[in-house]
Amino acid sequence: xxxxxxxxxxENEVLKSDLPVMVDFYAEWCGPCKMIAPSLEALxxxxxxxxxxxxxxxxxxxxxxxxxxxxxxxxxxxxKNGEVVDKIIGAVPKEVIFDKMNLLL
Numbered sequence: 001x002x003x004x005x006x007x008x009x010x011e012n013e014v015l016k017s018d019l020p021v022m023v024d025f026y027a028e029w030c031g032p033c034k035m036i037a038p039s040l041e042a043l044x045x046x047x048x049x050x051x052x053x054x055x056x057x058x059x060x061x062x063x064x065x066x067x068x069x070x071x072x073x074x075x076x077x078x079x080k081n082g083e084v085v086d087k088i089i090g091a092v093p094k095e096v097i098f099d100k101m102n103l104l105l
Contacts, residue, residue, distance in 0.1 A: 002044045002053040015082040020051040020104035025075040027058050032091035033074045039094035080104050
């Protein structure tokens, strides 16, 4: 299951991770976020041990949102070695998300 992270956890779970990480910037009120949630859960399970999937609630984490200039949700950011290497804005098919994640492995 994708872990919801906050504050200082972001640095440890994403920036200092030895594994590639996909961060789902979402909001509880966001319909498209809810649409892609099952795909993200499937990705989290399939990638267990190879990559991480974490979630950041944009309404609760304004510092992280500002740092990464998140303007719409869902925004999926892909990190490798602490750096943003790719992103997807908006709801997309499961295959698109899986393909992006596989490129990081």
